[in-house]
Amino acid sequence: MRLGFMGLLSAAVFWVASTQAAEPPRARIDTGVVVGLESGPAAIYRAIPYAAPPVGPLRWKPPAVAPNWTGERGATTAGPACPQKVTPGVPNLGGYFGPTSEDCLTLDVTAPRAAKGAPVMVWVYGGGNIAGATNLPSYDAVNFARDGVVLVAMNYRLGALGFFAHPALTAEAPASQPLVSYGLMDQIAALRWVKRNIAAFGGDPDNVTLFGESAGGEDVLQLMATPSARGLFNRAIVQSGGGWFPLSDLSEAQTEGASRATKLGLPGAAATATQLRALPAEALVEDGEGAGPAIDGRLVQESPREAFAKGDEVRVPLIIGSNSNEASLMRAVGLTPAAEIARASPALKAAYAPDAASDEGLARALFNDGFMGAPARWIAGRASAEAPAWLYYFSYVPERQRGIRPGTNHASEIPFVFDSLDAVPGRSLLATATERAEATLAHSCWVSFARTGRPDCAGGQAWPAYTPDTDQLLEFGDPAGVRTHFRKAQLDAQEAARDR
Secondary structure, eight states: OOOOHHHHHHHHHHHHHHHHHHOOOEEEETTEEEEOEEETTEEEEEEEESSOOOOGGGTTSOOOOOOOOSSEEEOOSOOOBOSOOOBTTBOOTTSOOSOBOSOOOEEEEEEETTOOSEEEEEEEOOSTTTSOOSOOGGGOOHHHHHTTOEEEEEOOOOHHHHEEOOHHHHHHSOTTSOOEEHHHHHHHHHHHHHHHHGGGGTEEEEEEEEEEETHHHHHHHHHHTOGGGTTSOSEEEEESOOSOOOOEEHHHHHHHHHHHHHHTTSOGGGOOHHHHHHSOHHHHHHHOOOOOOEEOSSSOOSOHHHHHHHTOSOOOOEEEEEETBGGGGTGGGTOOHHHHHHHSOHHHHHTTGGGTTSHHHHHHHHHIIIIIIHHHHHHHHHHTTTSOEEEEEEOOOOGGGBTTBSSOBTTTTHHHHTTOGGGSTTHHHHOOHHHHHHHHHHHHHHHHHHHHSSOOOGGGOOOOOOOTTTOEEEEESSSOEEEESTTHHHHHHHHHHHHO
16 A cells, blocks of 8 residues: 555654654763663663772772763663672672672662753662662662652762771872772762762752761761761751761771781781782672771761761751661671660660560660660751751551561661652562552652752641750651650650760
8 A cells, every 4th residue: 555645744753753752861971971761750870980990009099080981871771889798689788689899989860851950869878888789679769750859879889998997008198188988988979970960960960969878877977077078968868877876086997907907818007008909809898897987087077976066067958867666777786685785874774664564675775766766866956056957757667567577677768768669579569558658758758858958748747847945756657747755755865875
């Protein structure tokens, strides 16, 4: 059958339209052009380098400028995570079990299609600063894009490759070059990348919300206390990030690094920088235990507790809070119920009489409040003197887990914040209407905060700003609601014990 002129014209128009629709999203950034993929309402770009690979002579150096490339760079495949202990098929402390590489300083961008001037959120994942990656199912950011937010998630150096000191590294560094906290330097480099490049993805570089969970939340607090991070973000969210953890100084960090060198067969403090950099990443990962920032007097000058106590922190709107069963972490940090109870003074234990029906319950309550709940309230109170702050407590437990779990486990709020229940394998089949409503609520609060600096939540749910006088928080529970003087006796006792 022959087509007439109008038929040919229609076919041509259809072919052009189909070709244009099939074109993948592109963005031109300062190092070249990246080509992503579309997923529902989102344009997704994966594994974009934001710094040079920290390998060879760049190991244990501040992140260097990412190299340029010619032509178009594909950005459709997840990159490897930074080196960490992994067991195939078994999630580690950071929820990851995929490939790793020292060439890992990349980030992912999930943006609304055709975005322009959209609010930006930058995610710092948790995992004790020794594990984690950007591409976990619960971190699926498509629904942030659906709701008009550009989300950036970066990999950063972990463990002994990200947080390490040694006399040889100090001796070779120029006097002003930062030391020890290379993972934190990576996070700052990623924030600077956002400032330079996020407009190419439709984001507003002057409307950036930094948020993180667990060690990621702790790092957000540290960045709020770090002068070189000032001006790189406009608001902050801390999910289960504590705030009272002490930091080592440079001398202590160097002693620990020398001890690690000895265990790896080098001459301790006498090892050279060349010998250290010749160590295989696998050996450093296997040896790595805990990791985190240390005070070097160059990059990190004080802990978050010290900064907030003196009003030295960056003064931006803040959301901070904790979960009802942070004690799910207790054994992961090497504490038994007996050890946690033994740590508490008689005065502190007296405040916990309502929680003392069993040693397990008492230990759980002491841990929940001491590690996360009390520091979050204290930080919110100090921050509120300079900028608005909002405090939360996440206690929602899915119906199928009630009676099995004593509360919301550490990190269990993440798929609610991301509204990513459907991205987590098996979760979409199990999620009830109530569970989905809780995700809608939490996600809406985070999105609104990113847009305007205020958490105006779905359904008109009130969330008053925190002050020590009013002492109000929003409990994400069943039902959600504002609570006044929540666990006041216990949290006051924790604060008093900490100040002794």
